[in-house]
Amino acid sequence: MADNYAIGIDFGGTKVLAGVVNTKTGELVATSKKKTKQAGEQQQLMRRLSIVIDGAIEEAGIDASRIKGIGIGVAGMVDREKGILLSGVNIGANNLKIAEPLAEQYGIPVKLGNDVEVATLGELHFGAGKKCDNFVCVFVGTGIGSGIISNGAIYYGSTGTAGEIGHTVLFPNGRPCNCGAYGCLETYASRMAIARQVVAGIKRGQKTSVAAEIDETKGLLRSRTLAQAVETGDPLVTRCVIDAAKHLGTGLATIVNFLNPERIILGGGLVEEVGLYYDVAVQEVGQLCLPIPGSALNIKKAKLGDFAGIIGAAMLVQ
Ligand SMILES: [Zn+2]
Structure with missing residues (x-):
């Protein structure tokens, strides 16, 4: 029987996750994990990749010869043909050759993709995008990306x-964005945007149950914390979540009008954990998009959750 195993790697700013995936069924056979230190030495980054790959193979208990390739989804811009991470701000590495050294070390093909792209591939093959040929996956985290x-x-x-x-750009004179522009969607609708609005509210003297939970260094609140605050009726957090969700809905309506997709799949911690955020965004799209593309649209939550990156990355090996 031909082997259908591939290794998928989710190479992010805070951790590297690897898994052995059955690429026929999407089954995740084994996983392993290692932290990525910020701005690590490039050799150390490559060493961490090897460690998680070896860990996943060992955990899976299958012979390495049965693995047909390695797919890596990395947070950053990539050269897919050359297998190079061109720009990885969150990982602290630029122009890092990833595919070639690993292919030499393991003697199997290694493919590199971007993290959003591979999560979208995962949803296409085994998640909320199965049997759908035209869709857009939107992942909301500290920023907002789509595939x-x-x-x-x-x-x-x-x-x-x-x-x-x-x-x-939603507001040309709006909030400054990391990209250099002003008023970008992610400065209004991401988890980071919500946290910043909550901080602004606290500075204006508004009371909130999450004041002690804010990570001042990163300006972040965890999705779970936000969900709990909404459930207990925290007025500041609830208002900030609704505002952000409406802005997301505006961005999604742009996608609907421009691309006329059959489906939009929403993923990321905020979408998964904070029901209010998802509901308001969906409602807002319906109100803002053109009637004809809107009538054919359905919106779903992503299905693969934390493992979309690993499973999708393995699907790069085809
Ligand atoms: Zn921007």
């Missing part, structure tokens, strides 16, 4: 960076 599936395949765009919905 576009057109006629059953990823749409990359001419420089391979299509899908940067988070940098759609």
Whole structure:
């Protein structure tokens, strides 16, 4: 029997996760995890990749010869052909050759993709995008990214960076964004945006149950914390979540009008944990998009959760 195992790696700013995946069924056979230190030495980053790969193979208890390849989804911009991480701000590495050294070390093909792209691939093959040829996955985290599936395949765009919905400008004179522009969607609708609005509210003297939970260094609140605050009726957090969700809905309506997808799949911790955020965003899309593309649209939550990155990355090996 032909082997269908591949290793998928989710290479993020805070951790590297690897798993052995059955690429026929999407089953995750084993996983292993290692922290990525900020701005680590490039050799150390590569060493961590090897450690998680070896860990996942060992955990899976299958012979390494049965693994047909390694797929890596990395948080940053990549050169897919050369397997190079061009720019990885959160990982602290630029122009890092990833695929070639690993291919030499393990003697199998290694493919590199971007993290949003591989999570979208995971949803396409085994998640909320199964049997759907035209959809857009939108992942809300500290920022907002999206992956576009057109006629059953990823749409990359001419420089391979299509899908940067988070940098759609909603307000030209709005809040400054990390990208250098002002008023980008992600400065209004992401988890970071919510945390910043909560901090602003606290500074204006508004009471909230989450004041002690804010990570001042990163300006972040965990999705779970936000969900609990909404459940207990915290007025500041509830208002900030609703505002952010409405802005997300505005961004999604732009996608609907422009691309006319059959489906939008929403993922990320905020979507999964904070029901109010999801509900308000969905309602807002319906109110803002054009009636004809809106009538054919359905919106779903992503299905693969934390493992979308690993499972999707393994699907790069085809
Ligand atoms: Zn921006």
